[in-house]
Amino acid sequence: MKEKIRIENLYKSFPGKQVLSGVDLSVYEGEVLCVIGRSGSGKSVILKHLIGILAPDSGLIHIDGIEFTGASELERHALLSKIGVLFQGGALFDSMNVFDNVAFGLRRRNAPEEDVARTVTETLSLVGLRGIDEHRPSEISGGMQKRVALARAVALKPEIMLYDEPTTGADPITAGAVDRLILKMRDSLGVTSVVVTHDMKSAWRIADRVAMLLDGRMAFIGTVEELGASDDPFIRQFIEGRADGPRVA
Ligand SMILES: Nc1ncnc2c1ncn2[C@@H]1O[C@H](COP(=O)(O)OP(=O)(O)OP(=O)(O)O)[C@@H](O)[C@H]1O
Numbered sequence: 001m002k003e004k005i006r007i008e009n010l011y012k013s014f015p016g017k018q019v020l021s022g023v024d025l026s027v028y029e030g031e032v033l034c035v036i037g038r039s040g041s042g043k044s045v046i047l048k049h050l051i052g053i054l055a056p057d058s059g060l061i062h063i064d065g066i067e068f069t070g071a072s073e074l075e076r077h078a079l080l081s082k083i084g085v086l087f088q089g090g091a092l093f094d095s096m097n098v099f100d101n102v103a104f105g106l107r108r109r110n111a112p113e114e115d116v117a118r119t120v121t122e123t124l125s126l127v128g129l130r131g132i133d134e135h136r137p138s139e140i141s142g143g144m145q146k147r148v149a150l151a152r153a154v155a156l157k158p159e160i161m162l163y164d165e166p167t168t169g170a171d172p173i174t175a176g177a178v179d180r181l182i183l184k185m186r187d188s189l190g191v192t193s194v195v196v197t198h199d200m201k202s203a204w205r206i207a208d209r210v211a212m213l214l215d216g217r218m219a220f221i222g223t224v225e226e227l228g229a230s231d232d233p234f235i236r237q238f239i240e241g242r243a244d245g246p247r248v249a
């Protein structure tokens with residue numbers, strides 16, 4: 001299996017705080033890998049390293065076999081163009097309507113306007129949104145905003161998709177639709193996905209493998225079945241969502 005992403009011995013601290021202390025993780029082509037872990041454990045920080053928003057204190061990040069931090073500007077640009085991101089907050093442009101938000105990246109690639117229109121319409125219907133092209137993000141619900149942000153990322157047909165809490169705050173039906181879309185991207189386009197999530201139900205539905213971040217490192221990497229069978233007290237506390245156990249809130 002081809003390693004699409006490899007993170008090697010990644011360390012990252014912020015003033016007064018060591019966040020990552022030796023993260024190792026491989027993500028294989030065409031798999032859905034879920035990253036779980038407590039709030040503040042550094043899950044979003046890992047994703048930000050994969051798109052160059054944050055630079056490692058030490059450690060290496062390879063995408064398609066190319067080391068990201070040592071890559072030339074041109075190589076970095078080529079690597080980034082393969083990656084789509086759904087940020088935790090969605091991050092739509094408030095001054096643009098839904099259509100223009102989804103069209104943004106396509107227009108930046110100078111796609112002809114008729115292709116832009118077709119792709120935007122197809123992608124919006126893929127995420128179950130129709131007839132809201134002219135609305136501003138502020139005029140639609142939070143769950144719909146998330147789906148527009150998802151459409152914006154998917155419209156660029158990335159080889160790698162990074163999702164930061166795609167189902168958090170979504171109602172169960174929207175969450176189910178987002179999960180189905182993640183699987184559809186894998187099955188029909190062979191997209192490699194990293195999904196940061198608190199939503200264990202969703203992780204159970206979509207993950208080929210799960211990685212659990214604890215104290216700056218991956219405490220567990222394996223299938224959901226292996227996760228479910230683990231007798232590690234912290235892992236059990238986390239997946240069962242209990243307040244009592246080795247860790248206190
Ligand atoms: N740019 C930054 N400057 C300083 N500290 C930061 C920065 N980014 C993240 N941190 C700190 O790093 C830690 C990990 O943050 P991160 O956002 O990765 O957590 P998380 O696991 O994604 O949590 P959540 O599940 O709540 O989203 C936090 O303590 C956060 O305050």
Ligand SMILES: [Mg+2]
Nearest residue numbers: 043044088164
């Ligand atoms: Mg986060």
